[in-house]
Amino acid sequence: MKAKPKLLHAALGLLAACLFAAGAAQAAPAAADTVQVKVDAKAPGTPFPHFWERMFGSGRASLALRDDYRKDLVAVKQATGFGYVRFHGILDEDVGLFHLGKNGQPFYNAADMSGADARPVYNFSYVDQIYDGLLERGVRPFVELGFMPDDLSSDPKARQDFWYHPNVAPPKDYALWDGMIRAFAQHLVARYGIDEVSQWYFEVWNEPNIGFWAGDPKMPTYYTLYDHTARALKSVSPRLRVGGPATAQAAQVAGFLKHVHEAHVPVDFVSTHVYGDDTAQNVFHSDEHIPRKDMVCRAVDKVHREVLASPYPKLPFIMSEYNASYANLPNVTDTVYMGPWLANTIRACAGKVNMMSYWTFSDVFEEGGVVRSPFYGGFGLIAERNIPKPAFNAFAMLHRLGDVRLPAPSDAVLATRRTDGTLVLALWNYAPPVGDTASYAVGQPKGDAKHFEVDVSSLPANATAQVWRLDEAHGNAIAAFDRMGRPDFPTREQIAKLRKAGRMAPPEQVALHGGKLGLDVPPQGLVVVEVR
Numbered sequence: 001m002k003a004k005p006k007l008l009h010a011a012l013g014l015l016a017a018c019l020f021a022a023g024a025a026q027a028a029p030a031a032a033d034t035v036q037v038k039v040d041a042k043a044p045g046t047p048f049p050h051f052w053e054r055m056f057g058s059g060r061a062s063l064a065l066r067d068d069y070r071k072d073l074v075a076v077k078q079a080t081g082f083g084y085v086r087f088h089g090i091l092d093e094d095v096g097l098f099h100l101g102k103n104g105q106p107f108y109n110a111a112d113m114s115g116a117d118a119r120p121v122y123n124f125s126y127v128d129q130i131y132d133g134l135l136e137r138g139v140r141p142f143v144e145l146g147f148m149p150d151d152l153s154s155d156p157k158a159r160q161d162f163w164y165h166p167n168v169a170p171p172k173d174y175a176l177w178d179g180m181i182r183a184f185a186q187h188l189v190a191r192y193g194i195d196e197v198s199q200w201y202f203e204v205w206n207e208p209n210i211g212f213w214a215g216d217p218k219m220p221t222y223y224t225l226y227d228h229t230a231r232a233l234k235s236v237s238p239r240l241r242v243g244g245p246a247t248a249q250a251a252q253v254a255g256f257l258k259h260v261h262e263a264h265v266p267v268d269f270v271s272t273h274v275y276g277d278d279t280a281q282n283v284f285h286s287d288e289h290i291p292r293k294d295m296v297c298r299a300v301d302k303v304h305r306e307v308l309a310s311p312y313p314k315l316p317f318i319m320s321e322y323n324a325s326y327a328n329l330p331n332v333t334d335t336v337y338m339g340p341w342l343a344n345t346i347r348a349c350a351g352k353v354n355m356m357s358y359w360t361f362s363d364v365f366e367e368g369g370v371v372r373s374p375f376y377g378g379f380g381l382i383a384e385r386n387i388p389k390p391a392f393n394a395f396a397m398l399h400r401l402g403d404v405r406l407p408a409p410s411d412a413v414l415a416t417r418r419t420d421g422t423l424v425l426a427l428w429n430y431a432p433p434v435g436d437t438a439s440y441a442v443g444q445p446k447g448d449a450k451h452f453e454v455d456v457s458s459l460p461a462n463a464t465a466q467v468w469r470l471d472e473a474h475g476n477a478i479a480a481f482d483r484m485g486r487p488d489f490p491t492r493e494q495i496a497k498l499r500k501a502g503r504m505a506p507p508e509q510v511a512l513h514g515g516k517l518g519l520d521v522p523p524q525g526l527v528v529v530e531v532r
Helices: 006-024 061-065 067-080 125-136 174-192 218-236 253-263 292-308 338-349 390-398 477-483 492-501
Strands: 033-040 055-057 084-087 098-102 119-122 140-145 201-204 242-247 269-275 317-323 355-358 404-406 413-417 423-429 450-457 465-470 508-510 516-521 525-531
Touching (some): 033 413, 033 423, 055 317, 061 067, 061 084, 061 125, 067 390, 084 355, 125 140, 125 174, 174 218, 201 218, 242 253, 253 269, 253 292, 292 317, 292 338, 338 423, 338 525, 390 465, 390 525, 423 450, 423 516
Parallel strands (some): 033 450, 055 084, 055 355, 084 140, 140 201, 201 242, 242 269, 269 317, 317 355
Antiparallel strands (some): 098 119, 450 516, 465 508, 465 525
């Protein structure tokens, strides 16, 4: 990407913001789409558990020791109430859990490792600090078991492409692997108690069908790893929950379930991953074009049906990684685009998956190296230096939804009710990302505003409404970053301004007239309405 001159970039950003502000002050254009939304506040509904915010992914395990990681964890916990976090690398070298050694001391010289006197040496110091830090903040681990400790690897050169290059080879000795898994589980149970650890999840490996697993052939050798791991965990306690295959591109779920059934191997949940820009060729083995807004839930539906058709039709299904993109696309994951994308994903996936884990809650994240700029298309809800992104505000707004879903006539509406009777609506105006998603295009999303005519029946006469907004002019730190000229290394004063600009806009008080109100939503806008 060729960078724009910063003065020109700042001027364009300021001009775009001014034009948007001027347009927002006017009534919706006559050509705006109108969506009629009729909702009965007392209508029977269907259960609507908040499956999209029960778990988040994060950067690798050792980053959980950092103060900025923990601050972001607390912020997302407060906004969403999430209960689990998943990350790579609890078995990696920088955590230091497993080494070979003798007399309780690890070998650090490879030449010393030969001989019959080499024995496993376990060090749980960082493991304890990582998990203690999560639990102290009200979040449980979703334990992804990977990657391979160097001293246990069958191929020290089998490295994945991440900046920290984890080892992805099978173990050189399954007796050593089994012993490590048992020792790890026994330590966790001894430290936290089986009543606590039985509420965790243990997922075997990460994406063994692509470059994160060097076994050959991939899935048969992964099944060997899974079988050993599941049986080792269950030997510690049958209450420990284990599952897989944690595949990329929603793949191999049916084959995995067929294998564990035929081999009589324990399984407590099934997991897989998908992203909005995965291709139909990879996910469905077809030549169709599936838009970014539809891919995740099309894949969820596919896996949901595979589970129903398997010997385990009631097995919990966890989408343990998902996002609108698997790449760093600034005009996707950094922008207000994520508001309607997320709302539409929740609408279309509801009822087909038990839990979905957005990748990730924070840009304290180093798979591509040390972060150079707060906004580079990172996966997180919170940018470097604790700056909330629009996606953070989208999650916070949608957290307000109730736990009963009511009938709604549009694919741009979610209607819900809380247990106290409060009606909560999400309304959005989906529009594709602006310009080239790999660049930093300045300008408004293309498309017309949508005008929503909301008509709620069965309301008391004194009902009131509050409206939260996310769009180019509300809760959007990117607009402020553009006006600054997108500095790679913002000053402390600029960071303070970005944090302020990224805060969710305060709600508007809106009058209801006979249960009716009208709302205009710009392209890529998300609105949440709470009617009491």
